[in-house]
Amino acid sequence: MAAQSKLSSTRHISTQSLKSLINELTSRYLQHRTRISRAIYLTLFVALISRIRNAIAEQKAASQRQAEARKRPGTGATEGEATGRKKVELNREFFKNLLRLLRIVIPGWRSKELRLLISHSIFLVLRTLISLYVAELDGRLVSNLLSYHQCKLSLQYRTRLTNYIHNKYLNHMTFYTLSALDDRIKNADQLITVDVAKFSNSLAELYSNIAKPILDMVIYNWSLSRSVGGEGLFMMSLIVQLSASVMRALTPPFGKYVADEARLEGEFRFQHSRLIDYSEEVALYAGHEAEKDTLDKGYFTLIKHVNRILRRRFYHGVMEDFVIKYFWGALGLMLCSVPVFFKVPGASGASMGDRTESFVTNRRMLLMSSDAFGRIMFSYKEITELAGYTARVSTLLDVMDDIQAGHFEKRLVSSASTDENAAVLRGRGQVFEGEDIEFVDVPIVSPNGDILVRKLSFSVRPGEHLLIVGPNGCGKSSLFRILGGLWPVYGGTVRKPPFEDIFYIPQRPYLSRGTLRQQIIYPDGVREMRDKGITDADLHRILSVVEIESIVDRPGGWDAEQEWTDVLSGGLQQRVAMARLFYHAPKYAILDECTSSVTLEIERVMYDEAKRLGITLMTVSHRRSLWKYHSRILQFDGQGNYVFTKLDAERRLQLEDEKEELDLRLRAVPEIERRIAELTT
């Protein structure tokens, strides 16, 4: 437009009136050029702000609606399903979560992270400035430092976040409750290790990936518009936008195609693995020709589809390549030609050298600016990725908060749907602390919501050793979980000593990593041991009771650090666990099949020692030999009934033995009858 004055001298245009009209318009425009461009900029800016405001308002309304919708269906076990399938989107939720996580990873103004971030930004600006003013200097050193900073930052974020999560995760039994009572988080360890790392990586990356292109774009566009004039830039970006949207409209649904391809590929693979599964049957039928047809059919279905995609992609590729590389390139050349053919106010002279210089600079800036633009486009994908990680990590944090507040969500698989069970599950019992253990009408519930025993009542006083027997899955473990406080009490009254007074020894004792001493005094640390006034000599005496003092003589002695689960055999591990019990000498101890791998002799020594230390034992065991150490028995029958009685070990033993013998014989009866029937026919 501004060109007409110049062009008119060289071209012959017939319509004089048109020429004069255009001339007039042009001169008017040139007079008010600054004002007009300012007005345009202002309008654009206002439009941008209003758009952002609109988006925020929309998100607010949407989140409000969502919150309302969440309130409505009431509280129940099915609630978890509705919220569980949240779609990962860039909405207010994401920014809220991100802000929350940012507060964790950058705790204060004087933290190391912020210092790192600031120096990172300084380097970023430095790099842009260098590449703006010094054409040929490749900021290699700077970019190396940048990548170092980025790695450092990501590691710092990860440290902060991991520490924070560990604090939460390992307090108040959260780690147990998370896996046992709540099914919103399936694999917490993977979340903590992998997803946190990915989150921090992508957060650190994103900063440099977004900050730099934006910075670049602003700087380059500004200096470009100074040298070629705002109009050209404006027109060009308009055309680029237009062609991009045309291209987008013409793009075939590649996502769907790819999904189809993956499905077909999966089917083909499934047919192959099916053949492997049934290879014997197919071989016996000699059905390989039929199977080959099926396989080939699967393969060619896939290949036909792939070929079709390829053709579509070819057409699309031609178009895309042309538009992006050549059409936009031509536009760029035109833009660079503006100061040559038209006089741009504010730009300097028109000698050959000046022209060359301005052309070269403009072109370079245009290239860099479009590069930055492309990178911003590309970083949209990264933001969505970050949104995914943010959602996962913040879900973990939310769930942990929920759990610490005592709110569980679990989808129940089994009979919990019946009204009766639901009623039981909704109720809550009372828990008192006291010297002895007493259960009054407490329902025992399995982890997936089955009611195992409707009302359990029993009591254990100090010195009354209790034996608990019953088939698998009858509620023994659930009982212990209630005693350990891991499990909510769904009804009735429970009186139990504080958590520290009950010691639990499982069948496969947990051996932590660390020194031998730590194995014995676990979960105490060395300092607690010193505070209790226990020396290594005492520990040695404890070990000699269970006759494993020899492991101290192994290389390293008390301070040997090993993977103890691999080093010690099953029986030795159980003895170490018993040594742990003697070290702690609690009031009550639950022994869950914990002598299954040791000899009878050691077993006797263990029980005698425990009684000597005044520990009241609650034993779960199928071993008859243990009966004589107990005075009470709690017997479950696995069908919801139980017997709690005094134990007259000798007589009971005899009766039980006889019963077992009879059971064995009776079990063989149907088999014998069947055999007779077969032989007589």
Next chain:
Amino acid sequence: MAAQSTLRNGEDPLLVLYNHYLTLIRTRLTKSSRTAKLVATLSLLISIVGTGYGGGRWWQRRKAEKETGRKLLRRNSGLRGKDGSRTIYVPYRSSTSKVTIYPTKPTTFDAHRRLFLQPPRAAGLGSDGYTPQVPPPQTKPGLNLAFLHQFLSLLNIMIPRWDSKETGLLLSHSVFLMLRTYLSLVVARLDGEIVRDLVAGNGKAFLWGIVKWCGIGSFASYTNAMIKFLQSKVSIAFRTRLTRYIHDLYLNDHLNYYKLQNLDGGVGLGADQFITQDLTLFCASAASLYSSLGKPFVDLCVFNYQLFRSLGPLALSGLLANYFLTATILRRLSPPFGKLKAEVAFYGGDQMERTFLDKGFKELKHWMEGIYSLKIRYNMLEDFVLKYSWSAFGYLITSLPVFLPAWGGLGGAAEALAEKNGKERSRMKDFITNKRLMLSLADAGGRMMYSIKDLSELAGYTSRVYTLISTLHRVHAAAYFPPPGTRHAELYSLADVQGTLHAGFDGVRLEHVPIVAPGLWPAGGDELVESLSFVVHAGDHLLVTGPNGVGKSAVARIVAGLWPTYRGLVSRPRRVGEDGIMFLPQRPYLSTGTLRDQVIYPHTAVDMKDAGRRDRGWDTRKDWKDVLSGGEKQRMGIARLLYHEPRYAFVDEGTSAVSSDVEGLLYERAKARGITLITISTRASLKRYHTFTLTLGLGDNGDEWDFQRIGTASEKSSVEKELHELRERLQSVEEWKRRRQEIEDELSRVWVEGGDELAPPAYEEEGRNEDSEGAGEAEEGVAREEGTNEVEA
């Protein structure tokens, strides 16, 4: 705007051209004779009618084919051509598409055995030249001779002939690749022209340049897209060749698909992974290799030659020495990043324990910090070496002809002699040219480095695919030999097969055949029965019985040829046809397809038509595995037997889930059709349908056996004895039950402190009542069962 004038200029010649030709045609028409006009009109008419007719025919044929395709797609049928080719219809978009598959000839497999089973000693494969050791255990995937051998062997399959489709694809691919290089040169020159015009302020030329730019651009983008397209096409063509080859080798009469995993075990259980995923990756990376390696390689050759021309041999050797030096230095100094990664993974997921966790994390952090600082230092070093030392060295080299013209190359020396006066300018020009060459050379070298990384990836895939195919070949050819150094193979290993399987005998006969469960190669098998001999002729039905795990099914597997016959002789009929033998497996197998396909399996619908059998309304496709119940699946197996009507049938527990009356019916029906049955079952009630019984698992060790005719005196007396014993044992059942009740009462009595008895809570009573009801039900069940037994008797 500015373009208006050019546009108008462009329009006018077109109009002129149009007018010119119009007048030309008019004058011709008026000049030509009447007959000529007539002939022209006639020929035009005929051609129009002919095209229409031909088009209509073509269209109708296409429609008919689509119709058959739709029908056959549903029926899962394979059409067999006269030359052994198979025609299958696959769904494509909304209709179907026809694919004809030509089988791989058995001679091809024989010819390829040399490539896959006897790798040349030069490649460092076969340990002693004559024992085929496949997959070669000592060769690791990498860039070595083994890789070359493997890749070339696979190439033999992928490009079977010089005039195959793949050659054409590769040729056109390379043509387009060269075209791209040429076009990039043209574009660069055009760019220069445009810039020149722009700087000169020549507006018209500039606009014309832009137009040219767009024109060339459209052609260049076509070329680029074509390169990508052809690359994928090549990859697909490779994959199709390999997949067909593997399918033919995997699924044939040698039962390789069974033996591969049950006897050989060379590729583990993941053959599907090999065939689907690894093959795809291999083909994709092999196809991309061509384009990614080809260009830098050509560049390297060209640039090196040019440098040699202008700089001479000395400089070139110096250059090459520099490359090698820097490469070795960098490799020496580069930290083992691969190893470091493994350590990280080790710390990654472990048990959750506060102190140890924190400690572990801290260690991990230190580790990663170490890696980062190591990385940054290494990167700086690499940049320094590659960027600065190379360019410094490059300047040094390029300055050679300037200072030492005698040492220079041919071109340089000639030029130096020719242009005495323009020496300065010539030097300048030479220097710039050489510098640009050096830079391009470095660039091409860098790209080459990257593609070498790709190459080592390809080596990994190649080794996997090669392993699969060579293992298949080994299974196919049964090429098992004792390991080098030992003269005899391990007992009952795959190299120790001395027996014979003879198909075509009218009956089933085993002569001194040991029943051995084979181990995976090279381990030996477990002997279940030392030597088994029996013979079954037409009409002699045999019942094979015995406890679990004594090798009843093993007999079926050996007769079917799934397991090798280690010693002795096995004679049986042919597998297929009405005088053949059929095996019904223990686990029912339902294929994918229509209900008809289930019954006629392993036949297909077309085979059925050939056999002259009819059906209607059987085209329902379902996931039959889930639709049918266990008993129905077994009945489906019997239905297959009745459909195929073989002369002999091996039924392995074929009626275990079918009620006894139906079972009897099925057996009677099968016998009426003249099928000789060999049944494997633990059910003694099946005896009455058979004439012989083979009892395995007798004796103390369970390795003795007994073959006798049913109904003889010895067989009857043994039955009587057993019955007597059992009846005696049943006498005291009532007594036991009473005593048990007493004990339970005693045990469930509840005491509290002081010996008083506590009344049981209310709910416990209910529970007990329920219990007794349950017991009642159980007894009823027993009674019912007895009743049915009586009915049978």
